[in-house]
Amino acid sequence: MRRTTIALLAALEASIAVLVGLGIALVPSMLLWAVHFGLAAPVDAFFRGAVDVWLLGHGVDLVVQLDAQTAAAVGMPGADEPFTIGVALLGFAVLTFAFGMRIGRRATASGTPVVGAVSAVVTTAALATTFALSAAAPAAQPVIWQASVLPAVVMGAGVLAGVMVAIGRSGWATDAATTVVRSQQDALPAVAVAGLRTAIRVGVGSALGVIAVAAVLVTARIAIDHPTIIGLYQALGAGIDGGLAITLLELALLPNVIIWAAAWMLGPGFALGAGTVVSPSVTLLGPVPGLPLLGGLPAEGAPLGVLWLGLPVLLGFGGAVLVARSKPERANEPWWATLAVGLGSGVVAGIVLGVLAAASAGAAGPGRLAEVGPDALLVAGAAAASVAAGAVAGAFAARARGSHRLADAVPDDAPWWGDVRRAEGQGPGRDAAEPRPAEGTDDSDETVELDGFGRGGRR
Known part of the structure; x- marks a missing residue:
């Protein structure tokens, strides 16, 4: 399969991963907009909220500035000042990681894991940055550089895990990058x-x-x-x-x-x-x-x-x-x-x-x-x-x-030919009924010498 095709397929799967995660966050937001607010509230606010939740799920910090009325209702010290929400809702990161593993396995099976990995990571970074810029608002502002990096890191970790799993099951891929890695490993x-x-x-x-x-x-x-x-x-x-x-x-x-x-x-x-x-x-x-x-x-x-x-x-x-x-x-x-x-x-x-x-x-x-x-x-x-x-x-x-x-x-009193047969991978030795060769004789390719006490030795 051509590298261009692999890159396009990886970009498509990465886009699906981002949209699926964003859709999971968007569904409850739209239900709240339709049922609780009766379609009267601005819909763009709920879309921005879904994007913020998805970005938060990948470790992107969200800087929040509450208005005076909301801060008073919260009733916590510091609520009237800008504060950061940084607890990642890791369920979204797990979903992206799983998609990345799938991309890594498929790219490795095609023999071009590096092309698939780069395409998936770049696509994820571009989409996350675009959504972060569209979700910026005075009330909640995602950190843009984190949005450009962290979702792509999660996707890249998943792709790497998928590549390693595929290599462990079927061996190394054939592209130039994995060949260099394999050669460096063999040198150790x-x-x-x-x-x-x-x-x-x-x-x-x-x-x-x-x-x-x-x-x-x-x-x-x-x-x-x-x-x-x-x-x-x-x-x-x-x-x-x-x-x-x-x-x-x-x-x-x-x-x-x-x-x-x-x-x-x-x-x-x-x-x-x-x-x-x-x-x-x-x-x-x-x-x-x-x-x-x-x-x-x-x-x-x-x-x-x-x-x-x-x-x-x-x-x-x-x-x-x-x-x-x-x-x-x-x-x-x-x-x-x-x-x-x-x-x-x-x-x-x-x-x-x-x-x-x-x-x-x-x-x-x-x-x-x-x-x-x-x-x-x-x-x-x-x-x-x-x-x-x-x-x-x-x-x-x-x-x-x-x-x-x-x-x-290998017991100490085992016949000498048992050591040879075991070393050669030919089983535990001769059958018990097979007679031991007389001293000074040779039934193998080895040379047997007798010392002064009549004991045989091998060279």
């Missing part, structure tokens, strides 16, 4: 490449394991506290159209909540305003945003919350053992290489979870709501330390087990 020492791959597998796997357990925990909390959540919906009195808009907003915020739960399990926890903390050991809350989903927050520290701190350690240990079992030949590598793999796994897990924590945090409003979400550095440090401890223990445990297996595979 084999031990370093293998160790880096193992560290990435264990680290990313452990981080995703923490996120998966956090998702299960959030689901359980919603199921347990659903009466409180329903009561908050009823207390808001938003109606059907307003309730639908709030529900879609909560669905967009759900990835953030899952990451916050992961930060809770790692120990640092998260904040819902300045001076607040929600962690396994303690929960200190003040007034929180009026989202029904937050009705599932724990009222106090979990009685056995410290037990959750062992989860990333177990995930690191299990990941290192599973990866080592798939590569038993690495039991003979130097001890420092095993240690480096374990520590590198912790670093990778810390980077992944730290980046996710940083993406999920930000300002949710004026005053004390300027601090919402986990501390990225604390989350990264806790994840790196716990996963590294488990991965180092698991790597050395698998190493010891592999060494014992290699030793047991």
Whole structure:
């Protein structure tokens, strides 16, 4: 397939990704305009609001300036001054990332991943910039340079992930850029490449394991506290159209909540305003945003919350053992290489979870709501330390087990030809019924000599 065709297809899919995400934000806005305001309010304001929500979902900060009447109704310190909303509604970013993965896989299958990636990223940046410029208003102003960069970064990350998945399944692509990358990789020492791959597998796997357990925990909390959540919906009195808009907003915020739960399990926890903390050991809350989903927050520290701190350690240990079992030949590598793999796994897990924590945090409003979400550095440090401890223990445990297996595979009293057959990959040796050759004779290509005591040796 020609490169021009690949570029056009990637641009088309990137455009669809942007329009689908914008449409999800636009539907509840149009319902509010039609049902709640009776088509009387200016429709362009609702379009700008949908664009702001979509941009906010990709990490673009929104500078808000409320009028005097609205600021008085909010009743929070600093509401009458310009303030920033920066909590990314990561549901939109997840959607863009998923489209990017699809583009990356398709471009790699065609043999031109770089062309597809560049086309998708440039298209996303151009559309996001255009929408940001069209949504600018005195009441809410998106940061233009962030709108030009951050959605494209999310799309590029998805394309890169799709390319890596496709390469892992079917091998390297054939274009010039991937050929250069492959040649540079082949120039590195084999031990370093293998160790880096193992560290990435264990680290990313452990981080995703923490996120998966956090998702299960959030689901359980919603199921347990659903009466409180329903009561908050009823207390808001938003109606059907307003309730639908709030529900879609909560669905967009759900990835953030899952990451916050992961930060809770790692120990640092998260904040819902300045001076607040929600962690396994303690929960200190003040007034929180009026989202029904937050009705599932724990009222106090979990009685056995410290037990959750062992989860990333177990995930690191299990990941290192599973990866080592798939590569038993690495039991003979130097001890420092095993240690480096374990520590590198912790670093990778810390980077992944730290980046996710940083993406999920930000300002949710004026005053004390300027601090919402986990501390990225604390989350990264806790994840790196716990996963590294488990991965180092698991790597050395698998190493010891592999060494014992290699030793047991060749017993000390085994016939000499068993070593040769095993080394040549011809099975465990001769059958037990096959007679051993007499000393001084040779039934193979090797030369056998007799020493002064009549014992045979091979050269």
